[in-house]
Amino acid sequence: MSALAADREEAAVEIVDLATTPLRELNQRLHDLSRAPGPAHWRVLNPNGAHAVAAGIDADVEVEIDGHVGYYCAGMNKRATVRVHGNASTGLAENMMSGLVVVDGNASQSAGATGRGGLLVVRGDASARCGISMKGVDIVVQGSVGHMSAFMAQTGCLVVCGDAGEALGDSIYEARLYVRGSVASLGADCVEKELREEHAAQLRGLLEAAGVDADPAEFRRYGSARQLYNFRIDNAGAY
Numbered sequence: 001m002s003a004l005a006a007d008r009e010e011a012a013v014e015i016v017d018l019a020t021t022p023l024r025e026l027n028q029r030l031h032d033l034s035r036a037p038g039p040a041h042w043r044v045l046n047p048n049g050a051h052a053v054a055a056g057i058d059a060d061v062e063v064e065i066d067g068h069v070g071y072y073c074a075g076m077n078k079r080a081t082v083r084v085h086g087n088a089s090t091g092l093a094e095n096m097m098s099g100l101v102v103v104d105g106n107a108s109q110s111a112g113a114t115g116r117g118g119l120l121v122v123r124g125d126a127s128a129r130c131g132i133s134m135k136g137v138d139i140v141v142q143g144s145v146g147h148m149s150a151f152m153a154q155t156g157c158l159v160v161c162g163d164a165g166e167a168l169g170d171s172i173y174e175a176r177l178y179v180r181g182s183v184a185s186l187g188a189d190c191v192e193k194e195l196r197e198e199h200a201a202q203l204r205g206l207l208e209a210a211g212v213d214a215d216p217a218e219f220r221r222y223g224s225a226r227q228l229y230n231f232r233i234d235n236a237g238a239y
Contacts, residue, residue, distance in 0.1 A: 014039035019046040023053065030080075033059035049089070054082050057099075074101045077118065093120045096137055109146070112139045115156065121210045128165065131158045134175055140210035150177055151187065159206050161214055169222055177222040178203050180214065191225045 115137025128146035144162030153175035163181035170187020
């Protein structure tokens with residue numbers, strides 16, 4: 001790319017420095033894009049662990065965040081691409097509806113919680129309860145996940161390229177879990193299942209979409225044994 005082309009590309013990026021601009025102002029401007037056209041590419045400087053950065057976007061824009069973010073970054077994301085060049089705290093991409101969220105570093109608890117659509121990618125590790133109650137979102141973690149990940153996961157996919165902590169998939173519904181490494185333990189009603197070609201194809205597509213170079217054959221699939229769907233009188237004493 002020529003120097004002139006690089007200058008033009010830089011000029012096309014809307015730069016917001018949170019060291020001098022209030023976070024509320026940034027988010028309001030991003031929210032306004034759902035009603036009126038604006039810059040298609042944003043760059044956020046000095047987030048310094050601020051909470052709810054780029055939350056609630058409903059527009060076809062790309063937002064790059066240079067640094068670490070706090071709670072609920074990219075929460076309720078719809079249509080946007082949000083890239084965090086750092087780590088993210090609790091509730092990353094919570095209840096995201098569509099779009100793409102990528103974190104270069106690690107994510108804390110409950111990444112992708114209750115997500116209904118889109119793709120969440122964590123290049124590092126994700127802590128406990130990753131994908132809790134997911135409802136259609138796809139999550140790809142290049143590292144490992146903590147305990148109780150995919151708890152009550154209803155639909156969507158969780159792909160873990162590293163290891164999974166205790167109680168993976170506890171009380172799971174119809175979500176699909178793919179893990180390449182070891183699993184400390186499976187939660188209630190979660191069992192290992194056959195990895196058929198249809199699953200390998202799905203997994204391959206998710207890995208490609210996330211930019212992860214891994215062989216689907218190295219993964220194992222987990223899902224619901226469907227034993228908790230209906231009340232059983234024999235188990236009445238356990239309730």
